[in-house]
Every structure is written in structure tokens, then in C-alpha cells.
Amino acid sequence: MKLYDIAHSRAGDKGNTLTLSLIPYSPADYDMLQREITAERVAAHLATSVRGEIRRYEMPRIHALLFVCEGALDGGVTTSLAADTHGKCMSGVLLDMEIGGGGARE
């Protein structure tokens, strides 16, 4: 199973920092994501793209996680040489992550 099967995500950018939300379709999956999808696991998954620190914020009231990835955007939108200077495609890369077990399907 991939994260894509149970959650959705939106990427954003601030300077050289990439932000990735991770929102389960079913709130019942929040606890599992909170337990399993640590900043370390996301860092390992994004290792070829994200060079800096990754911080994770928990948003239990809306059942969502937020990953803030430093140094992820080749200097940022204004001077990056990447095709996707904003890193907007990285939400899809996050959702490609393999996870074990089954989520609470809708």
C-alpha cells in the first residue's frame, strides 16, 4: 500500500523551504499516520530531493500532518535550475511512499 491509497497532500514553498501536508481521507487513519510517518521516514523517502532538515507538525484537530523540508528547492523559486522551481510536484512524490498495513478505507 502507498500513502496515496489513504491520504492526500498539497505542496507549498517558502524560499528554499518545501512544505508538504499529509491528510488522511478518513480521520480514523490519523493515529496510524501519526505513529508511522515520522520525519525520519519522510526524510529517507525524499533523500534524493531534500538535502536539509525535515520537521513534522501534528494537527490533531483537523487530522493532518505537516512536513516542513529545509533546503529542498535548489535555492528557491527565483534561482533554482529545476524544471519545477516551486517543488509543487513533490506532493506526488510523498504519496508514492510505501507503507505497511491497511488503512481505514472510505
Place this chain on the structure above:
Amino acid sequence: MQTIRIGGGAGFSGDRLEPAVLLAQEGNLDYLVLECLAERTIALAQRRKLQDPDAGFDPLLERRMEALLPVITAKGVRLISNFGAANPVAAARKIGQIARRLGLSIRVAAVTGDDVLDRISPSMSAMETGRPLSEYGQLVSANAYLGIDALLPALQTGAEVIVTGRVADPSLVLAPLVHAFGWSSTDYATLGQGTVIGHLLECGAQICGGYFMDGDRKQIPDPANLGFPIAEVTEDGSATITKISGTGGRIDLRTAKEQLLYEVVDPHAYLTPDVAADFTTVRLEETGADTVSVTGGTGARRPDRLKVSVGYRAGFRGEGEISYAGPGAEDRARLAGDIVATRLNGCLDRLRVDIIGIDSVHFGPGGEAKSREARVRVSGSSADEGTAARVGEEVEALYTNGPYGGGGARKSVTEMIGIVSVLMDRRLIHPSVDIFTA
């Protein structure tokens, strides 16, 4: 209880025009807010202003105002926008001209004071890197993020149109709420909730199903006809986000959650000039079709120093692309990239080769499946425009000097204006308002 209706009529400089007109016509709005200014947009606008003192505002301003002015004057909607970019005064004059041409009588307030280039010193250190500004290229712009204290005097003039340069995006929405409800500038809990509302509106269609659609589970109705959002806000700050019925898209918990967290780097302290807003306490609830209620946002004391976006000349970016198809397409694309990199022989400051469709996003090795088509993209930077141009020239030369079957070569060179941020004591920043009458 008194309520205020605010429409989010643009989420970026190039956003679609028609949904804002519909909002003004049918949204029963008190205010229409157009957010049109990204970090680098203002640096580019600053350069246009240097070449022409009457330029430097948003290139789409005229088209937007020609369509909107007749509607907002007929409906009594006040318009607030940062589309003044580097030159709010010239923008206000231009809006006055358009109004006269259309036979409309309006007042336009121009908010200035964000341009602080004369107060920037080379010893200031960039927040992103800690390095002094003197280590960057020639500085071309410095714009402080203004907040509601800059916008409130403009609202108090009664002007129908308020045009600004750099203002924190959520402040464009928070200011009319504070103006209408008389919230105290130290009631940080309520200002935090108002900032949440501004954040949800500031990207236009992004809370209505834009930047959201995917497969079966994230389908939205009539996506070609996406509506833009309306916030209906009550005096205590609680709000519902909705849109005009009959427009495309969807507003639900999923779209609202994605937008609440969009571009947030610390949800406990989302910093604006007005407040350190706390997004972690926000409650979202679906209260009807395409209607989400937003409550619980709070906040703490506003910062003493304001963020200033500093633009600098960062050299030139040269790019070239060419496609290959059929068996071995990916291998030929890689060979083409290697050939170009060898021919450029280290003359660029930075050079990057991507195979679009394979590794342009992932950076690392792709999957095992070979693609039926592949497009190689080479990108490099140099302080010298001619050297940067060599990237595209060498890619184009692959037509007759590269692997078989290359097609669709494109090349470009653009000047890069880099952006870094510094912090400035807010007492050094002096917003002011000029009124123009048409």
C-alpha cells in the same frame, strides 16, 4: 449579528479574471480582495519602474479593472489589492484614468511605504543563509511586508479602491474585518482567527477545488468553471467559506485542510505584521453544500521586526530542451545530456541535466519501466548572459550533432532576480496613504 462578506478574487498575478467579476456581480460582497503579488513579482516590477516611472504595477491591472470597475461601483463593493506591486501611486493614477474613461466616479487610495531599499545595509544578514547581503549580487529592491496598520487609514478614507504594494497576503482580508468590527490591534486571538480566514482566501480557487483534482476520489463538479471563494465573517471572527452556487468546484473539509496548511512553515506561529497566528487550534466543519465553517484560530503578539524581501541580480539562467521517442528514447536523451555537458566543458557556474518524465522531479534514478518518449532538459547559470545562452545553443545543435531522432528543441535565457529576506525594526517603516479622485 453584523456579518461581512469578502471575496477572494485572485490568488496570483496571472490568475483568471472572470471568476472575480462573477464574485462582484453575484456574491453580495462588501469587499473583493485580489492577491496578485509573489515574492519575485515585486522585484521584476521594480525593474520596470526604473525604466519607466509610470510603470511597475501588475501587468494585468488594466484588464482586471476594466472588467471590475463598472461592477463594483454598481454593487457598492470595495476592492483591495496588492496589484500596485512596485508602484501603487502609478497604479492608482491608472485606475483613475480607467474610471474616467468608463464615466465612473471613484476614489482610489494608494498605500505606500513598503519600499525600504534606502534603509538596507550590506551588513544585514539574509534570514535564509545567515550570510550578509554584501555577498549577494547588486540589490535591486527591498520591500517590507506591511500589515493592517498600513491598510486601516486607507479604509478610513472611504475610498472604493485600495491599492498597495507589498502587504502580507492575509492582511488584505484582516484589514477590512478590523475596520468593520473595530477589533483591537492587541486582540491577538481574534486577529489570529481573522488571519486564518485571510490565509484560506488568499489563493483564490485553491480552497474551491483548484490545485486539488485527482482521480476518482478527488473529483470536483464542472472543473472548467471553478468558482472563487467567499468568506462570510461575523463580529466574533467565526466564518464560513462558501462560493456562488452554480459555479464549478467544491468546498469541503478536504479542500479546506489542504489550503489551511498550504505554504505554512510553522502552524503554531504563522507570522504576519499583525499577529503570530496559531493554526493548530482551528476547527473546520462542513455545515452545508460547499460550505465550511472556520472557528478557533488564535494568536499571540505581533513581531517587532518586519520581514523585508530583498531582490538582487543573480545572473542568467540558460535552458534548452529536446525530445526523443521510440525504442531507446531514454538512453538517447541521457546521451544527449552527456554530450551537451561535455561540450559546455565547465563554463557555467551551475549545470543540471534532467530527463523530463523520468527524473526531473525525483532527482534520483527512476523506475525500471523504460519510457516511450523522453525529453532532455539542460539548465545552467552564469553571471554572463552570453555564457548562459550557450546552454540552449548546445541543446539546439543536437539536431545535427547528437543522437538520432531529436526533435522539438527549445531554448531560452532569462535574467534571474534572486530573493532573500531580512528583518527590519518596524519603527523604521512608515506607511502612508495618497488619495486619487476620478
